[in-house]
Amino acid sequence: MPSITDPDWTDPECPVARTLDLVGDKWSLLVIRDAMDGARSFTEFQRRTGIARNILTDRLRKLTAHGLLAQRTAPSGRRQEYVLTDVGRDLFPVILTLRQWGERHAFAPGETHSTLVDQHGAPVPEIAPTSADGTLLGTDTTHVRKSR
Amino acid sequence: MPSITDPDWTDPECPVARTLDLVGDKWSLLVIRDAMDGARSFTEFQRRTGIARNILTDRLRKLTAHGLLAQRTAPSGRRQEYVLTDVGRDLFPVILTLRQWGERHAFAPGETHSTLVDQHGAPVPEIAPTSADGTLLGTDTTHVRKSR
DNA sequence: CCGATCGGTTGCGGATTGAAACCATTATGC
DNA sequence: GCATAATGGTTTCAATCCGCAACCGATCGG
Numbered sequence: 581m582p583s584i585t586d587p588d589w590t591d592p593e594c595p596v597a598r599t600l601d602l603v604g605d606k607w608s609l610l611v612i613r614d615a616m617d618g619a620r621s622f623t624e625f626q627r628r629t630g631i632a633r634n635i636l637t638d639r640l641r642k643l644t645a646h647g648l649l650a651q652r653t654a655p656s657g658r659r660q661e662y663v664l665t666d667v668g669r670d671l672f673p674v675i676l677t678l679r680q681w682g683e684r685h686a687f688a689p690g691e692t693h694s695t696l697v698d699q700h701g702a703p704v705p706e707i708a709p710t711s712a713d714g715t716l717l718g719t720d721t722t723h724v725r726k727s728r
Numbered sequence: 729m730p731s732i733t734d735p736d737w738t739d740p741e742c743p744v745a746r747t748l749d750l751v752g753d754k755w756s757l758l759v760i761r762d763a764m765d766g767a768r769s770f771t772e773f774q775r776r777t778g779i780a781r782n783i784l785t786d787r788l789r790k791l792t793a794h795g796l797l798a799q800r801t802a803p804s805g806r807r808q809e810y811v812l813t814d815v816g817r818d819l820f821p822v823i824l825t826l827r828q829w830g831e832r833h834a835f836a837p838g839e840t841h842s843t844l845v846d847q848h849g850a851p852v853p854e855i856a857p858t859s860a861d862g863t864l865l866g867t868d869t870t871h872v873r874k875s876r
Numbered sequence: 877c878c879g880a881t882c883g884g885t886t887g888c889g890g891a892t893t894g895a896a897a898c899c900a901t902t903a904t905g906c
Numbered sequence: 907g908c909a910t911a912a913t914g915g916t917t918t919c920a921a922t923c924c925g926c927a928a929c930c931g932a933t934c935g936g
Contacts, residue, residue, distance in 0.1 A: 595830025
């Protein structure tokens with residue numbers, strides 16, 4: 581059984597590599613993050629992320645071209661806006677795991693940081709990948725198989 | 729309750745931004761991916777990822793400096809090797825979600841790609857973040873709270 | 877002892893990024 | 907309805923980053 585990163589599965593066949601090719605830069609996932617929080621306009625994305633304008637133009641086009649964002653004219657006759665598609669929204673678990681890793685490891689002990697909570701204010705448990713039978717998955721118990 | 733990307737929580741306070749600052753480039757997560765699959769030597773990382781040597785040097789140092797990798801001399805008197813720390817291994821859910829997104833959205837319908845399976849060969853279910861009470865979490869039902 | 881391998885470093889050209897200025901098209905205040 | 911400002915970019919230019927290839931000292935294997 582080929583391991584999770586068997587040479588046969590390296591770039592550009594590896595799904596991880598393909599995903600990172602789309603969103604594996606400094607800004608794309610921050611744009612997605614802000615889109616998930618309701619940012620829609622060019623200016624709003626720019627304000628929240630602090631990204632340079634020309635780069636933002638490029639990223640919005642790229643994400644739109646690949647179907648993560650959709651560009652449409654706003655209902656209120658306003659300028660156009662960028663909204664997440666289902667494809668883009670599916671990156672939610674990625675953003676979430678990045679956030680949980682950051683909360684856990686990217687802050688000095690005692691340093692103030694955010695914690696994820698659900699709509700009732702209850703803390704969100706850390707994501708722990710499990711197999712179909714409920715057992716916890718680790719780097720050594722996960723492999724890949726060719727399919728489709 | 730501040731939303732997941734409330735302006736007050738943008739860079740560099742946002743855990744997502746901090747995490748991406750460490751691994752949000754084209755190569756770092758691929759190095760981590762290969763480390764999770766047992767790659768240890770400089771040459772092995774280079775061969776698997778195809779990264780340029782000077783860049784690999786830089787990434788290995790950076791990841792080591794931030795505690796995701798540990799550099800140590802190999803047991804067999806051989807040259808030194810790079811192994812994942814617990815901190816680095818905690819990125820497993822990130823790699824996993826990236827992979828699942830890629831499998832789902834980065835391949836043309838019908839195009840051959842890999843699927844994740846556990847040690848018994850059973851397919852790994854897609855990660856779906858749930859709240860403590862078991863309800864499914866989405867972009868609109870997740871928020872952040874200040875803490876610690 | 878000779879050649880191959882390992883783990884880099886160096887130099888260079890090309891691509892990418894960031895900051896700022898500029899610009900046409902809308903809203904908005906008065 | 908006119909001036910002003912904001913919106914959504916584009917352009918320019920400098921600085922940085924990246925990829926490639928060559929080089930290099932130390933080690934390993936025969």
